[in-house]
Amino acid sequence: MRIITCLLLLISSFCFGQDKQMVNIASTVSLEQLKKNLYFLASESLEGRVMGSHGDTLASEFVAQWFRENQLEAPYQNGTSYFQSIDAFRKNLGRAELEIGTKKYVNGDGWTLSLRNAETVQLQDIPVVFAGYGIDHPLYNDFEGIDVKGKAVLILAGQPKDSSGNYLISGTKQPATVPSYQNTLKEKGAALILVFNNRFTADTLQMRKTAFQPVYKNPFMPNNNLPTLLISGERANDLLGKSQKTIKSLAQDITRALRPQSFAVNTTIGCHIEINITEEKAPNVIGIIRGSDPSADCIILSAHHDHVGRDGKDIYYGAVDNASGTVAIMEIAALMKKALGKGFRPKRTIVFASYTGEEKGLLGSFHLAANPVFPLAKTRAVLNIDMMGRVDTFYSGRRADSNYAYILVVDSLNRGLRNALFTANDQLGKLKLDTYYEQPQFMQRRLLGSDQYPFYLKGIPFIRIDCGFSKDYHQPTDTPDKINYELLSDQVQLAFLTTWNLAND
Ligand SMILES: [Zn+2]
Structure with missing residues (x-):
């Protein structure tokens, strides 16, 4: 019995000793190094690091070189390469034409589309149906008495309201939860969706602002959407021409009658959209620190080094997004090397x-x-870092204390991820862990919004750490001088110790 007690004491004092040592190692984080690396990644010469560009290549070489210097194992080409080449399929818009009656309109002339969701479409002489808001609900059904199969369906965006501004279905100022028009129209066999909203001009201007960014297919997430066009009021009224109605008067009729006003429009439409694919390659950079237990599962520590590139002379530096996360995992590699050096x-x-x-x-x-x-079945957890080192508008505007990190933990397999994170934070005693974005209304966007998502889809638990959004998010003004390097180094220490805890729990 006594021997066991002694042994337990010995083990626990070793563990406490080790914890303390790891906290010490965390405290040696190099603010200067973080700064230097971040200024390089977010420099003019890297031109915003858009995937496949020269800047992206330079960034990936920079990270690989760092991995090499810090003695990470290289997983590719017999242990000589850190580069995992990915195939990228760039979408280029060729012919894009809408035919209403005998008139032809090119993309931008009263209609447009999101290239991200677009596929090649060849439709000729198909009938048009107006179907209100595209809602099929027990309290309000736009599809009674009309058939949309194989047709172009003109709809209004949003949900119907009554004359006092309450939503018809919910009876309140909050819209009801209804299936998306995409799903509903797909189920009903529509061929094409034409969506009108009041913001057509503003939306197309916004789309033009990001048009410099190339768009890619995601081979792992097939696009299941029906072809969907945004159309202006003018173009919607062209379609409605023969009916003596306008898109605005139809919306008003629904509000006045408190019921749908759907009907088959006596006209046909043609739609020709050509998407051409060009194949490109770009590298992930992957490095490994081998664990002491060869039978144990592994941890993935990740950040993305790419950003959105440049628009002419405007460089999108992407200092926070996500040079900060990249230098964080680089620094963690350096800290791990120190830990290995101490045994x-x-x-x-x-x-x-x-x-x-x-x-x-x-x-x-x-x-x-x-x-x-390593097989995903042997992957215990992902720790993903996307955006660090900036005080967001919440904190700088409303709260005095700005030593924080937003967290998102999804651990349905109960692998102790939250504990690993909070223990690390207690050990360091520096930051407030903010669970604001764990609220259900943010969940979907947070899940989809960064690189933990593909692993989440495969059931791998994850932690995401970030600093929230500033007004410079995805703007050329996201520059390295605006980073709070003390905050960044505190957040890096948290990520380092959390990684350590995940790797040892
Ligand atoms: Zn990002």
Whole structure:
């Protein structure tokens, strides 16, 4: 009995000793190094690091070189390469024409489309139906008495309201939860969706602003949407011409009658959209620290190094998004090297993943999730870092304390992720962990919004750490001088110790 007690004491004092040592190692985080690396990644010469560009290549080489210097194992080409090449399929819009009666309108002339969701479409002489808001609900059904199968369906965006501004279905100022018009119209066999909203001009201007960014197909997330066009009031009225109605008067009729006003429009439409694909390649950068227990599962520590590139002379530097996360995982690699030097090796293997293509639809992380270094069945958790080191508008505007990190933990397999994170934070005693974005209304966007998502889809628990949004988000003004490097280094320490805890729990 006594021997066992002694043994337990010995083990626990070793553990406490080790914890303390790891906190010490965390405290040696190099603010200067973080700054230097971040200024390089967010420099003019890297031109905003859009996937597949020269800047993206330079960024990936920079990370790979760092991995090499810090003695991470290279998983590819017999241990000589850190690069995992991903196939990227760029979408180029060719012919794009809408025919109403005998008139032809090119893209931008009263109609447009989102290239991200677009596929090639060839439709000729198909009938048009007006179907209100495209809602099929027991309290309000736009589809009674009309057939949309094989037709072009003109709809209004949103949900119907009554004359006092309450939503018809919910009876309140909050819209009801109804199936998306995409799903409803697909189920009913429509061929084409034409959506009118009041913001056509504003929306197309916004789309033009981001038109410099190339768009890619995601081979891991097939596009199941029906072809969908946004149309202006003018073009909607062209379609409605023979009916003596306008799109606005139809919306008013629904509000006045408190019921649908759907009907088959006596006209046909043609739609010709040509999407051409060009194949490109771009690299993820992957490095490994081998755990002491070869039978144990592994941890993935990730950040994306790509950003959105440049628009002429406007460079989108992407300092927060996500040079900050990239330098974070680089610094963690350096801290791990220090730990190894002191004889501390994690039990589990740690896979460092610096992704390309996040901004193009999580292309790099989808690729790794489909082609992992170690089987996903032996992957315990993902820690993903996307945006650090900036005080967001919430904190700088409303709250005095700005030592914080937003967290999102999804651990349906109960692998102790939250505990690993909070223990690390207690050990360091520096930051407030803010669970604001764990509220259900943010969940879907948060899940989809970064590189943990492809792993989440495959059932892998994850932690995401970030600093929230500033007004410079996805603007050329996201520059390295605006980073709070003390905050960044505190957040890096948190990520380091959390990784360590995940690798040893
Ligand atoms: Zn990002």
